Structures are given as C-alpha cells and as structure tokens.
Amino acid sequence: MAGKPKLHYSNGRGKMESIRWLLATAGVEFEEQFIEKKEDLEKLRNDGYLLFQQVPMVEIDGMKMVQARAIGSYIAAKYNLYGKDLKERAWIDMYVEGTTDLMGMIMLLPFQPADTKEKNLALIIERATTRYFPVYEKALKDHGQDYLVGNKLSWADIHLLEAILMAEECKPDILSAFPLLQAFKGRTSNIPTIKKFLQPGSQRKPPIDEKGVAMVKKIYDI
Amino acid sequence: MSGKPKLHYFNGRGRMESIRWLLAAAGVEFEECFLETKDDLTKLQKDGSLMFQQVPMVEIDGIKMVQSRAIGNYIAAKYNLYGKDLKERALIDMYVEAIIDLNELLMMNTFQPEDKKQQHFANLVDKATNRYFPVYEKVLKDHGQDFLVGNQLSRADVQLLETLLMAEECKPDILAKFPLLQSFKARISNIPTIKKFLQPGSQRKPPLQEKDVARVMKIFH
Numbered sequence: 001m002a003g004k005p006k007l008h009y010s011n012g013r014g015k016m017e018s019i020r021w022l023l024a025t026a027g028v029e030f031e032e033q034f035i036e037k038k039e040d041l042e043k044l045r046n047d048g049y050l051l052f053q054q055v056p057m058v059e060i061d062g063m064k065m066v067q068a069r070a071i072g073s074y075i076a077a078k079y080n081l082y083g084k085d086l087k088e089r090a091w092i093d094m095y096v097e098g099t100t101d102l103m104g105m106i107m108l109l110p111f112q113p114a115d116t117k118e119k120n121l122a123l124i125i126e127r128a129t130t131r132y133f134p135v136y137e138k139a140l141k142d143h144g145q146d147y148l149v150g151n152k153l154s155w156a157d158i159h160l161l162e163a164i165l166m167a168e169e170c171k172p173d174i175l176s177a178f179p180l181l182q183a184f185k186g187r188t189s190n191i192p193t194i195k196k197f198l199q200p201g202s203q204r205k206p207p208i209d210e211k212g213v214a215m216v217k218k219i220y221d222i
Numbered sequence: 223m224s225g226k227p228k229l230h231y232f233n234g235r236g237r238m239e240s241i242r243w244l245l246a247a248a249g250v251e252f253e254e255c256f257l258e259t260k261d262d263l264t265k266l267q268k269d270g271s272l273m274f275q276q277v278p279m280v281e282i283d284g285i286k287m288v289q290s291r292a293i294g295n296y297i298a299a300k301y302n303l304y305g306k307d308l309k310e311r312a313l314i315d316m317y318v319e320a321i322i323d324l325n326e327l328l329m330m331n332t333f334q335p336e337d338k339k340q341q342h343f344a345n346l347v348d349k350a351t352n353r354y355f356p357v358y359e360k361v362l363k364d365h366g367q368d369f370l371v372g373n374q375l376s377r378a379d380v381q382l383l384e385t386l387l388m389a390e391e392c393k394p395d396i397l398a399k400f401p402l403l404q405s406f407k408a409r410i411s412n413i414p415t416i417k418k419f420l421q422p423g424s425q426r427k428p429p430l431q432e433k434d435v436a437r438v439m440k441i442f443h
Contacts (some may be wrong), residue, residue, distance in 0.1 A: 052354065
C-alpha cells in the first residue's frame with residue numbers, strides 16, 4: 001500500500017540510522033514509531049510484525065522489511081542509488097561493507113566496559129585512518145570524480161559521509177591526512193536533501209548518551 | 223581477465239564457505255589459494271590485493287572482490303540466483319541476512335572458551351529452533367512451493383541448505399520439529415550441482431576441528 005515508509009526502532013541511531021540517511025537523501029518522507037520500553041518490542045513481536053523478532057523493521061511498499069542491509073539494499077535500488085549495472089553495484093557493496101564495519105566499531109563503543117574504552121577508541125582511530133579512509137581517499141584520487149562510483153551519487157557516498165561525521169565525533173581532526181575526503185564531505189553535505197537532513201529539526205539522531213545506553217540495554221536485554 | 227574465479231582464504235569454511243556453495247550451485251568452477259601462515263596474509267596485504275586488508279577475497283571478472291556479502295551479492299546476481307525483481311530480491315536478502323546471523327553463531331561455536339561453550343551451544347539451539355527455522359518452515363508451508371522465493375532456486379535456498387547441514391553437525395536431530403525443512407533439505411541436496419558439491423572430493427570444506435583452532439587464529443591475529 002502506498003504511503004510513507006514507517007520505521008520501527010528505538011529513538012537513536014543504532015542500526016536504523018543508515019536507513020534514515022538513505023531515505024532522507026532520496027527525498028523520501030518517512031514516519032517513525034519509537035520503541036521506548038521492552039513492552040513496545042514485545043508487542044511488535046507478539047503481533048507477528050518482526051520476521052526474526054528483531055528491529056530495525058521498516059514498513060515499506062506493503063512489506064514489513066527487516067535486516068538493516070536488506071532494507072538498505074531495497075531503498076538504494078528503488079531510488080537509483082545503487083549504480084547502473086552489476087559491476088558498479090559490486091563496488092558500492094564493497095565500499096558500504098567497509099563503512100559498515102567502521103561504523104559498527106564506533107557504535108559499540110558506548111556499550112563497552114569503561115576500562116576498555118580508551119583502548120577501543122584508539123583502535124577505531126587506527127582502523128579509520130589506516131584501513132578505511134585511505135581506501136576512499138584513493139578511490140576519489142584515482143578517478144578524480146565527485147562520487148565514489150560511476151560519477152553519480154550512490155549509497156556508497158551517503159554511507160561514507162555518515163561514517164566520516166561519526167568518526168569526527170570521535171576525533172574532530174580525524175580527516176586531517178585526507179584532503180579529498182574533506183572536500184568530499186563539504187561537497188556531499190551540500191546536496192540539498194542531505195543539507196536538509198543535517199540541519200537541526202530533521203529526523204537525524206544525535207549520538208547516544210548514558211541515558212540512551214541504559215534504555216537500549218533494558219529494551220534489548222543486553 | 224577471464225578465467226575461473228580464484229578464492230583467497232584459509233583452508234576451511236569460515237566466511238568463504240557460503241561463497242563456495244554459491245559458485246558450486248551455479249556450476250561455476252573455481253580455484254583456491256590457501257593462506258597457511260600469517261606471512262601468506264601479510265603478503266596479500268602488502269601486494270595491495272585486499273581492499274580492507276582482509277579476506278575473503280575473490281578474483282572474479284577482473285575485480286579483486288572483498289567483503290563476503292558483496293561477493294555473495296555479485297555471484298547471486300550474475301548467475302540468476304537473486305530473484306526476478308526488486309521485491310523478490312528483498313525477500314531473498316531478508317532470508318539470507320538471517321541465515322548469516324545464524325551461521326555466525328554456528329561458526330563461533332568452535333571458538334568458544336571452555337567456560338562459555340555450554341551457554342553458547344544452548345543459545346545457538348534456542349535461536350535456531352525458535353527464531354530462525356520456524357520462519358523458513360512457515361514460508362515453505364504458506365506457499366507450498368519447492369523453493370523459498372519466486373518458485374525458483376535462489377541464493378536463499380542454497381544458503382539455507384548450507385546452514386541446515388551445519389546445524390545438524392552441531393545437533394543431529396535439530397530438524398526434528400521441521401518436516402518441511404527436512405524435505406527441503408533432501409530436495410535441494412539432490413539438485414545435480416549441489417549433489418556433486420556434497421560428495422567427497424569436492425571443494426566443500428569440513429568443519430573446523432578443535433585442534434585446528436589455534437592454527438587458524440595464528441593466521442589472523
């Protein structure tokens with residue numbers, strides 16, 4: 001049934017944030033139903049809404065889609081953010097998997113024991129600056145184009161911007177050795193739909209705070 | 223350059239096994255280059271062959287592909303194992319992502335320290351029999367067809383079979399309550415390319431033995 005996509009998740013970034021970015025960039029308005037306590041999640045489960053008893057879940061085009069990557073792939077393909085052929089798609093997938101791994105590390109940080117935080121943060125910064133960012137810097141350098149794949153905005157670019165901003169929250173000067181990524185960040189942030197998403201009042205979520213960590217732990221039994 | 227795909231990984235299942243299954247199901251011959259020591263991995267890293275310094279890596283159609291999901295997506299699409307349209311693809315993706323989650327639990331089983339083994343195993347069996355298998359059993363029951371999506375063989379079927387067999391290795395009667403999954407297992411196992419892959423002498427890898435865990439950890443750590 002036509003209508004706005006409806007996102008089911010807790011009121012925070014987590015595994016839903018990349019989906020919010022995709023929809024926002026594609027200029028697609030969406031609704032959100034927030035899980036605030038365990039009972040909300042239980043209700044979704046009991047109602048049979050969650051194929052594998054988990055969120056994220058997005059109601060879209062008559063489906064109750066689950067699994068963040070499946071949802072992301074569907075949205076990217078539907079809104080022409082997935083390249084023009086199989087090979088472009090392959091590059092986009094590889095790039096997105098890389099930024100997924102990096103953002104995955106950053107997202108875990110608030111949930112790790114206090115005495116490991118410093119070590120984990122150091123590892124994130126090391127990985128970001130020696131494993132991940134050099135790849136994207138080189139990709140931009142090699143073809144000299146504005147976008148990572150196929151000279152056109154794709155999921156890979158949106159995901160990279162999200163990862164860059166998240167990494168800068170960890171270390172503000174983390175892009176200092178990556179001039180092309182800095183330019184990429186400036187350029188991509190200026191795309192009208194993305195610019196709008198980056199402004200206060202949008203559905204973009206802030207980084208999680210202590211209260212949020214406690215709530216997430218309670219809802220999901222971590 | 224054209225030629226057989228070439229897989230770079232250690233000589234075991236890990237994150238490459240699903241890719242071996244897909245290629246085999248599609249009837250695509252492939253070569254393998256096994257990492258046996260940390261030096262083998264370091265060499266690939268230094269060569270610039272590994273985009274994010276990690277394996278799996280598959281040389282295919284002129285690209286050195288990394289990231290097992292990206293590789294799986296490419297092979298599935300190329301060999302028509304990805305449904306006929308966006309919505310079938312969405313279903314296949316959802317089913318495959320959950321299978322990957324269950325596979326993780328299965329893979330991690332061998333790597334658990336002694337004091338965590340029992341708890342991990344119990345969690346694995348609980349998730350398999352209460353969260354995942356019922357979904358696939360219901361899908362098959364609801365449409366009554368031979369395959370999970372679109373009445374034709376897809377990646378979802380291949381990966382589900384792989385996982386069912388791995389789960390049975392952990393607990394032989396794990397499919398006791400799932401008659402449709404049992405017949406699915408038999409049916410898909412009989413597809414000629416898959417039947418061939420299930421025979422001794424194929425490139426399918428055996429489960430990792432406890433004695434090999436230390437050796438594998440050494441390559442990657």
